[in-house]
Amino acid sequence: MDLALLYSGGKDSTLAALFLDSFYDVTLVTGCFGISDDWEHAEAAADRLGYPFEVVDLDRAVAEEATAQMLEDGYPRHGIQQVHEHALERVAELDVDAVADGTRRDDRVPTISRAQAQSLEDRHGIDYLSPLSGLGRRAIDRVVDETLAVETGPSETIPKGDYEAELRALIAAEHGHSAVDSVFPEHTQSYVRGLREDG
Template sequence: MRAALLYSAGKDSTLAALLLEDFYDVTLVTASFGVVDPEPAREAAAALGFPHETVELDRAVAREAVSRMYDDGYPRNGIQRVHEHAVEQVAAATDADAVADGTRRDDRVPTVDRPLAQSVEDRFGVDYLAPLAGIGRGAIDDMVAERLVVETGPSAEIPKADYEVELRSLLRAEHGAGAVDEVFPEHTQSRVRGRR
């Protein structure tokens, strides 16, 4: 069986891949609007020994998300919209038996609720998997420390291939650098460099 896992090169999506690899042939998939280079995800996938693909997302969804984030003054609803679109696009674009992500129990965003998961499964003939959905951040951090080499730092400084990087870039292009600082709170990001 083949699983296509939404992949940013961060610790959560990487841990999800490790949890699935005993049961699926896992392909790490970076969903992108074509704004940033997916190279950080490709490099991490190669270091971990997983194949990597990219799936193109609809730029209209990016514009909608950026507009929503700017109007809201925070990123939650825009990121959620993009993640739902990415799950659907990966399900539609791959020949996988399952589509997975690295969402965890205590994530505020993104999440995939039961109706969306069931809709994706019904419409695309795949299983939706969220292997970290029952695991909190503390346990995830412990598991990651045991198995992965990770670099961390401020979100603006860690090169990744995720929605946030692209949405920051699009927000900056449309509304200026100050809008990014107003909408996105500074937080720590992770990038996986390999296995221990």
């Protein structure tokens, strides 16, 4: 069975791929608005892990609407949620049996409700999987420490292949870097360099 997993190159989406690999033919997929080439970081991580990789085009109007929402709110939560839902819709349009993401139990954003998952499945005739939804951060970190070689650091300095980088770039281009700093709180990101050699 073919599965498309929304992929950033970070530890959560990578761990989700490893969990699903025994049951599905996994392709790692990154959504791109065409604002930057940051998706290449996700492609490089997928290549190091030995997974096929694909880029799907996202609607730039969704990015513009999301960044406007972020600027109005003063934080990224609703905008990120909107973009994640759009990305799942686009991935569900691929010729696959299932779609998945790396959302975990204690994520504040993005999250997919039961009703949203059911709607996605019914409208596209696919299965939606969230293999980390029963795991908290501590459990994930323990598994990752045993399995993956990961680089972590501030989100501005870690290579990442997700749509957050493009949203940051769009805000910076239209409103300056200070606007980016006012919307996005400092937080740590991860980037997978490969499997641990002793794992």
